[in-house]
Amino acid sequence: MKLYKSHTTFAGETRFYSHDSECTKTEMNFSVYLPQPGKKPKQAIIWLSGLTCNEKNFVEKSGVQGLLAYGDTMIICPDTSPRGLDLPGEHDHYAFGSGAGFYVNATTEGYKDHYRMYDYVNEEIYNVLKTEFEVPANKISIMGHSMGGHGALIIGLKNPEKYSSISAFAPVVNPINSDWGQKVFTGYLGEDKAAWKSYDACELIKAGAKHPIEILVDQGADDEFYPEQLLTENLQTVCDKQGQALELNLIEDYDHSYYFISSFLEDHIAFHEAQFNML
DSSP, rough: EEEEEEEEEEEEEEEEEEETTTTTEEEEEEEEESSSTTTTOSSEEEOOOOOOSSHHHHHHSSSSHHTTTTEEEEEEEOOOOOOOOTTTTSBBBTBTTTTBBBBBBBOOOOGGGGGGGHHHIIIIIIIHHTTOOOOTTTTEEEETHHHHHHHHHHHHHHOOOTTTTTTEOOOOOOGGHHHHHHHHHHHHHHOOHHHHGGGGGHHHHTTTTTOSSSSSEEEEETTOOOOTTTTTHHHHHHHHHHHHEEEEEEEETSSHHHHHHHHHHHHHHHHHHHHHHHH
């Protein structure tokens, strides 16, 4: 890992790293916030960002440092896709390719060699927390926004033994039935719709995937992508049917932006820390 930038922030440090990824076969970037740099963090949250974002957006816009500064929880924020590849069609649309890895392991030609964001988060980022920052394996949780909320849901549901809790802001919950998801999954996974279901939170829960802890989801009622692209109510329906505990909050007047995230981020931090304290 190469530390290429660091900023003192409140009582801690916001750091930016690069490293060579085995999963993507490219150089990848991530940021972290360490609340007490001279002390090992006791627990960690993985944050997954949304479309067009990178490793900087969350730590620059959310205000998370002020919420974590005097505690024992660090946060890590990976980039949202490989960079610098110039694959066919990679830069044609904001919802596919560069900045839009959708946290899947691609199987289509070209993309399958590099767009392995599911493994990148679930294996490499997870292991960076354990080995480089010495976070206990049973005290790592996951959350995200929009495309990243989708990523947090599918990764957490498929690996409940690895993530102590899951939360999301305005997640894409049922991508196989949204325009975004259908475009992206065709590009990354081809035409086999059975393969799509393994990266769809609603389909995973329908097939029996379950997390032992209640999932927290906040959705702004004035979100420009709600409900057509996000299909939020589908998650409530399938969770009710399958017995997956879910707290879904539809919040009046809020949109899809970081203004929404920063308004309710403290609740999400408290939610994850409450689960850490139970361990």
